[in-house]
């Protein structure tokens with residue numbers, strides 16, 4: 001038999017309860033070591049919101065000449081001024097890094113995800129990498145906030161062009177852009193908003209893609225349509241400005257009710273599954289409010305999107321946006337996205353898989369390298385999440401249920417966190433000053449992070465073993481794996497499944513690192529590695545014991561999707577949702593986290609918020625709510641031919657870089673356009689309408 005440290009466990013168990021108490025006392029957390037110096041390579045030019053754009057009517061508008069000639073003059077499309085809203089969004093020239101743009105060209109994205117279909121609000125993924133961000137517009141917008149001055153920090157108006165609060169702060173009236181149209185010419189109005197809210201967010205049978213739930217907007221919140229272009233929110237709290245962040249990507253981006261509604265079970269004979277899948281990837285010209293419309297799909301090859309002729313944003317000279325006529329999404333791998341962006345056969349990448357940093361840096365350092373590569377702050381982080389439901393979320397069998405009980409035990413979570421050698425994990429991804437120790441919770445270096453409030457249990461294998469011994473997890477059959485105590489899961493070996501995403505090498509590398517570190521501890525962790533869509537479905541339906549995943553935006557900005565920081569609702573949290581009886585079995589410290597998050601949302605006093613987040617971080621990390629693994633910076637790689645890329649655009653902050661760089665105003669100077677368009681001079685087809693011109 002393999003010699004194994006676990007052989008000691010029996011002996012330490014014999015030392016009994018008092019020995020365990022001694023151990024427990026000696027397991028004192030410390031503060032995490034300061035992350036290695038790593039300066040972001042460029043800083044944003046901070047501005048106020050009204051410096052970026054405003055909504056107003058201009059004297060005249062224009063569009064690419066080929067649209068006027070081939071479509072408008074041919075009677076296939078109304079003139080541009082009739083396609084725009086009464087007051088379009090007007091981007092200000094002074095805030096455009098390279099000024100007014102020129103039409104044409106393509107941004108060639110490469111992605112590792114695959115489209116399930118176009119019904120984003122019904123829960124389908126489009127394959128990520130910014131396809132959905134370019135197709136769906138939301139009430140407010142957060143990506144560009146990385147360049148907004150702190151004293152003006154508030155989500156940007158978008159589909160909601162303005163809003164006002166009632167005197168008592170319980171009502172928020174929002175004014176929608178007026179006279180705007182979906183890409184097929186159908187009017188956009190409050191009916192689209194109400195369909196999204198009533199029949200998708202409030203309908204418990206529908207799970208919009210990025211997890212919008214009623215709690216995303218506050219317990220008891222109501223929404224009503226006042227008229228075609230006015231909606232009114234009523235909140236239980238006064239002035240919960242926080243919810244403006246949830247009205248951005250990805251929780252309030254309405255879909256085209258004129259084609260979705262007839263498929264919804266409430267208005268048809270469809271099942272919910274049929275509603276979700278009503279618009280498969282093969283369905284082209286799906287109506288959008290975003291700048292580009294899908295016009296071609298070839299499985300495992302490419303998705304092509306063309307400019308939306310009804311897009312409702314313009315520049316100060318009245319040129320209808322976007323400047324870029326086409327978007328490509330090569331259906332490949334995420335690692336290939338890095339390789340192609342660096343080589344110049346792709347145009348864009350969020351360099352986020354640390355394994356490829358050294359090579360990407362080396363190749364980009366060349367003066368004639370085709371792409372710019374710029375590192376930002378450490379906003380990529382990974383954690384090991386444990387399924388915290390003890391009451392049946394995901395329908396666990398006896399073994400999985402026994403694991404859930406362990407997950408809910410603080411000594412168990414402490415043991416796991418102390419058995420993780422984070423320095424080793426980080427170095428195994430990439431050597432150098434990139435990775436930092438991440439104990440869990442909020443990221444070091446972000447606005448609400450406080451090192452003093454962060455409990456870090458350093459690597460301590462012996463203590464980890466002692467804690468597991470103390471839980472009665474002993475290797476009774478001498479096979480090197482601890483057993484559940486007699487009477488629990490038949491006293492079988494402690495086997496734990498670990499869910500991770502095979503679309504990213506980093507995810508599986510870190511998961512394998514965790515598995516390797518659990519082995520000497522006597523825990524058999526079994527890889528459950530799934531492709532992205534399947535992984536997401538398993539996590540969302542609670543079918544996991546443990547899961548290693550990249551952390552969402554709330555751990556960075558806090559103000560974005562704040563409710564994701566705790567299980568404030570039945571199904572809003574990543575690793576603790578309601579069980580089969582429809583209730584949430586929160587542990588006392590989770591209740592505290594919920595209270596803190598609710599208090600944070602209910603106040604806009606900055607000092608109070610900072611204090612609340614210190615408390616959140618303390619409780620989170622002391623209780624090892626999730627086991628942080630590593631955090632590191634990402635780099636934005638963009639081909640040098642693109643103009644209007646804002647300085648200091650991070651790959652991930654309030655949103656991903658695909659939103660941050662404001663793609664609708666990015667352009668390529670005419671003389672640099674290489675002719676990559678696959679469908680030049682065509683527009684998305686509309687029912688009975690345009691018909692692509694060949």
Ligand code: GLA
Nearest residue numbers: 128129130334350352656658
């Ligand atoms: C994926 C990618 C990210 C980013 C997002 C956008 O998650 O890994 O880099 O492109 O999609 O949604």
